[in-house]
Amino acid sequence: MACSLLPCAVVAVLLLVLPSPSAGDPDLLQDICVADLTSAVKVNGFACKAAATEEDFYFKGLGAAGNTSSNTYGAVVTAANVEKVPGLNTLGVSMSRIDYAPGGLNPPHTHPRATEMVFVLQGALDVGFITTGNKLLAKTISAGDVFVFPRGLVHFQKNNGDSPAAVISAFNSHLPGTQSLATALFAASPEVPDGVLTKAFQVGTKEVEKIKSRLAPKKS
Structure with missing residues (x-):
């Protein structure tokens, strides 16, 4: 059924002004913004350095x-x-x-x-x-x-x-970030409590501790 003029206009305006979901990073606001990886400034991304090569x-x-x-x-x-x-x-x-x-x-x-x-x-x-x-x-x-x-x-x-x-x-x-399931669950710091892992995976504490020992970061 066709909509009346006013409701259709309202819908059209809303579609134009409302933010749309984005599947990736937000659009850039300048030609380039070379990351200053030494900057202590923390933003949603990296601060731009003054000179690029x-x-x-x-x-x-x-x-x-x-x-x-x-x-x-x-x-x-x-x-x-x-x-x-x-x-x-x-x-x-x-x-x-x-x-x-x-x-x-x-x-x-x-x-x-x-x-x-x-x-x-x-x-x-x-x-x-x-x-x-x-x-x-x-x-x-x-x-x-x-x-x-x-x-x-x-x-x-x-x-x-x-x-x-x-x-x-x-x-x-x-x-993009990478989160390995095994490492996230069994090698987190501080550790995920054994009680959480034993109940989630329906295994005993010994099995959980064995997996944690194998995935623990190697000491230099």
Whole structure:
């Protein structure tokens, strides 16, 4: 049914002035805002430094494979975010390279501020994400394939092959953030109380303490 002129005009105005939900970082308000990573000023993003150079927009760290033996998971992430490329500040994009040894796992985690798209450089991976309705959407992807992990949803990648694998990840945030479920729950500081974890996972205190000991940060 057609609406009358006044109600339609009110709706049109509301649609124009009300803020719309954003799936990524907010729009920038200037050409560039190179992050001053030394500044003590804390804002929703990084403070802008006074002078910018071309080096603020340059990074060559994604060209070489990462050291997959550096952790027990057999997978390593090399990030090209605002902390590595200060010129990305406020631009709403970043990238990473992830390398996987045979059997390597990028364990279940979330990116609270970004959707992720991976492009497979080499090898094959079993990937998937879990919806808030606890439905797993999973697929095996190989070189040249793309897969998307929606913002904030738990996801993973696993190399079940006999050879190394690698992907390039793209994010719609200059600093997407990563929260590993296992580390967040079992290696938090201060610790999550054992009583919370034993009840949540329906296991005993010994099992919880065993997991905590394995995930505890290594002392230098």
